[in-house]
Amino acid sequence: EGEAAFEIQFSDLSGNDGIPVTASTNNTKVIFDRTAPADFTVGLLTPTGGNQAAGIWNLTNTGMDIIVPVANDTTLKNGWVLLYGKIGANGFEDLGAPAEIVSSDLSTDKVISVQGERIEELTGFAEGEIIYVKAEMFDRPGNITEGSQSATEILIDETPASITPIAIISNNDNTALAKVGDTVTVSFTTSEILIDTTVSISGQSANITGLGSNQFKAEYVMANGDPEGVIEFDISFIDVQGNPLTGANTTTDASEVTFDKTKPTLDPVTITSDNSCSSGAIAKAENIVTIYFTSLESLLSTFAIVMGDTVSVTDLGSSQYKIDHQLTAEDAEGNITFLIRVTDLVGNVSEDITTTTDSSNVEFDNTIPLLTNVHI
Incomplete structure (x- = not known):
């Protein structure tokens, strides 16, 4: 390995020997390198876009950032990294075009971004499966090292938490009716922890209280400006895996509350x-x-x-x-x-x-x- 040596011996037609040449006239040279890049392990996998949750690929994610450690090896400059992904026990498939290694990548954790479409095109992509990633690193001469599989794994969870039961009630003596000043309560239970929740009652923002064990209640005091009739509500949330749910607006027990603000005549x-x-x-x-x-x-x-x-x-x-x-x-x-x-x-x-x-x-x-x- 090292700089490739050469010697050119020559003579003219009269038989005069020239001085042997052992260096180029323009300072060019060839380095012989048969040493593969150092062993490495693919680092952190981070789904990007939408609602990000560590270790989870949810239905809002649009890409993935993958960390590949690059050694302080000058032969890696202008080399490249190829990423491969697989689902569960399926084989690895490439995750797109090679990523070039530039001088600023040396001795750093290089972040390579992969489009979400490519992740979801992997064979066997399905709810509850695991995403694995590995990489191959090529130095400038073309020596290759296959790194160890990613230290982290990504669980595919694109299903929002379920919400049941859902009920609505009023604090009126007749709990199916409400007048101005009455408090209407929507209660609901989810199958997972929630990280963000909004509830509207009669088109207005309701006050939400967590009751423990994924149980919640949302309360709103009816006002004179609210429309009469069956009171509408809407529940939206983001679960702990980052999956959103919107438009939960019907009860599971057929309960309903009718708002009446008109004096009898x-x-x-x-x-x-x-x-x-x-x-x-x-x-x-x-x-x-x-x-x-x-x-x-x-x-x-x-x-x-x-x-x-x-x-x-x-x-x-x-x-x-x-x-x-x-x-x-x-x-x-x-x-x-x-x-x-x-x-x-x-x-x-x-x-x-x-x-x-x-x-x-x-x-x-x-x-x-x-x-x-x-x-x-």
Whole structure:
């Protein structure tokens, strides 16, 4: 090995011997090198792009950085490295074009990047399999050393964590309903640890609490600006392996919560009396005044006052109700006064209803008629 020696002996046509030549006239030379590059072991394998998780190839990764240690050997300058990969027990396959060794690579850990498509094209690439990498190093003369297989291995995990069960509930007395100010909770459990989680409820960001054992709850207080109807939610996360899941928006137990922010209304509301005069528009002491009303939705409770007295409300079915009140001589004369207040199933309270919807009215007259200026 070493510099290739040569000697040129020559003479002219007259037989004069020239001075033997043992060096080039332009300082060129050839070095004979039969020593292969030093043994090496492929270093760290690092999936790149997307969500990076040590030792994992996930569905967001787009490439891999591979470390190959390069010795302080000048014959390696302008040499090259060839990378090979394999899946499980399959054979090694090349991972692309040779990577040139430049002077700055000497005595360093050279990082070589491989495109994700090439990784995923390896024979046997599948969920749960292992990626292995090895390399061949060539020096400038072409001597080759096959390095030891990578010190690290990469597990293929492209499946996001599963999420079940998923349930939604409200802190309203009726847990399937919610009004303004009620807290709606979405609870869920995942099959793996999560590193990032977002939940929206009714289109708004929810407060997430980890409960341990991969169990979570997300809470949101309903506001007046939220849309009425079945409350929508959306769960998104990144699991510990870096795989994302988006669009988990249905419960596994068929639970749902309906948001109702509208105060209940009554229509029609009418009043009459059992006095036979004037079609029930007047009343005297001992007459019974009856108020009928119909709710446009199911009610949780009703409350009524007639002529200053709290009275009971009779449920007639089909969201129809009746109030009966017997007048006494102590009641004040004039138009019969009343107040109705109802609460719907979610807890919304109506405005105070004090007038009829058809302008019906009952006047209370408790004055005994007198005759004056009677002649015979």
